[in-house]
Amino acid sequence: MADATLGGSTEAISATELAEIGLRCEVDGEIATITLDRPERRNAQTFATWSALARIGESLPGQVRVVVIRGEGPSFSAGIDLRMFTPEGVPGQGSFGTVARLDDAAFEQAVAEAQRGFLWLRRPDIVSIAAVQGHAIGAGFQLALSCDLRVVAEDVKFCMKEPALGLVPDLTGTKPLVDIVGVSRAIEICLTARTVGAEEAYRLGLAELVVPGEELPAAVRDLAAALLATNRDAATATKRLLRAAPGRTLEEQAAAERAEQALRIRALFASS
Ligand code: ACO
Numbered sequence: 001m002a003d004a005t006l007g008g009s010t011e012a013i014s015a016t017e018l019a020e021i022g023l024r025c026e027v028d029g030e031i032a033t034i035t036l037d038r039p040e041r042r043n044a045q046t047f048a049t050w051s052a053l054a055r056i057g058e059s060l061p062g063q064v065r066v067v068v069i070r071g072e073g074p075s076f077s078a079g080i081d082l083r084m085f086t087p088e089g090v091p092g093q094g095s096f097g098t099v100a101r102l103d104d105a106a107f108e109q110a111v112a113e114a115q116r117g118f119l120w121l122r123r124p125d126i127v128s129i130a131a132v133q134g135h136a137i138g139a140g141f142q143l144a145l146s147c148d149l150r151v152v153a154e155d156v157k158f159c160m161k162e163p164a165l166g167l168v169p170d171l172t173g174t175k176p177l178v179d180i181v182g183v184s185r186a187i188e189i190c191l192t193a194r195t196v197g198a199e200e201a202y203r204l205g206l207a208e209l210v211v212p213g214e215e216l217p218a219a220v221r222d223l224a225a226a227l228l229a230t231n232r233d234a235a236t237a238t239k240r241l242l243r244a245a246p247g248r249t250l251e252e253q254a255a256a257e258r259a260e261q262a263l264r265i266r267a268l269f270a271s272s
Contacts, residue, residue: 013055021048025056030065031224032056039073044081045139047093047110050117050171057120065232066224067121069147070131071140079138079161111170118146118172124240127227131220133213137161142173145180148239150206151220153213157195158206164193179246180205234264 018025022038034056036043060067071077081090089095099110121128130136130144133153138161144150160177162169169177169190178186181204189196201207211219227235237260245253 012059013052018052018056021046021052023049023052023056027061027064030063030228031068032060032064032066033068033070036069036071036077039071039075041081042075042078042135043071043073043140044078045143046081046084046090047114048090050114053117054113054120057117057123060126065126065235066227067126067128067147068131068220068224069121069128069143070220071133073134075134075140076130076132076136076156077140077143078135079140085165115170115172118143121146122148122243124236124243127235127239129220129223131216132156132158132207133216135159138165138169139171142169142171145173145176145206146171149208149223150201151209151211151216151223152198152201152207153216154198154210155213156198156201156207156210158197158201159193159195160190161193163191233267237264 013025015024019037022036022041022043024033024035024037026033026035034053036045036049038044083090084093084096086095087097089098099107102110127149128147130147130150131152132144132150134155135157136144137157137159141158141160144158160169160173168174174186174190177189181189185204196204196206198207198210202210209219209223241253241256241260244256248256
């Protein structure tokens with residue numbers, strides 16, 4: 001695998017910098033694998049994690065088509081670093097106490113910056129896959145929800161814990177959750193902060209595939225290979241269509257299909 005220093009359109013982020021934050025990023029041809037790499041803290045996330053994720057997205061090499069997000073150790077991610085709830089907070093990053101004292105504009109900016117780490121995973125030019133084992137709690141669940149696809153181990157435990165801690169889920173997870181399971185089930189899952197296991201996750205559409213834990217890497221590799229077997233530009237255009245479909249009427253979507261197909265067919269057959 002290539003060095004983790006990325007070289008896309010914006011500033012690169014070094015492997016050393018990522019390691020300090022508890023992340024790794026390896027690019028192997030058309031696949032980038034981002035690893036939450038703080039297993040001793042169950043891959044708890046901080047504001048630095050989210051800024052780094054955003055920078056990874058901005059600096060991905062152009063050839064990357066599949067982005068895999070995985071967690072080292074027994075858990076995908078135990079959510080936000082609980083030190084945020086303490087007066088001391090996370091060294092260099094403050095605490096919820098400091099965030100609470102921000103004025104409206106600064107608060108808005110801080111949360112928007114955190115959300116940038118999650119939003120890019122929906123980009124049409126990539127397919128993002130969350131490989132999830134063990135706990136995916138709060139920010140961990142939302143990170144998995146931000147991906148296009150979720151491949152989960154049989155021991156997966158999704159939990160939207162924020163309401164139990166007095167917070168709302170604000171890391172862009174509420175929309176995919178509602179889009180996938182519907183408003184009523186989303187209310188029930190979030191407001192009870194209960195755990196959703198593998199069988200239920202599969203039944204609800206929160207997981208595309210459930211496999212034994214030891215088979216998770218191979219299952220993700222197989223899925224990535226299948227995704228890479230399709231035409232790159234057609235895949236991008238199709239994802240753009242599918243992502244936009246829920247917000248459009250049938251007529252609008254049909255028009256969007258025509259527009260995308262015009263581009264495709266002209267690109268494929270212009271010279272023949
Ligand atoms: N933040 C900081 N440290 C954490 C976190 C976290 N979110 N989760 C676990 N750790 C640390 C533990 O303190 C422990 O450290 P220690 O070895 O120094 O005692 C270590 O990681 C291992 O954790 P255990 O609890 O011993 O591991 P276990 O596998 O038994 O349990 C579990 C895992 C269920 C994830 C548990 O750690 C847990 O409940 N964590 C907190 C989950 C949480 O409430 N997250 C916030 C959600 S809300 C949001 O994300 C916005």
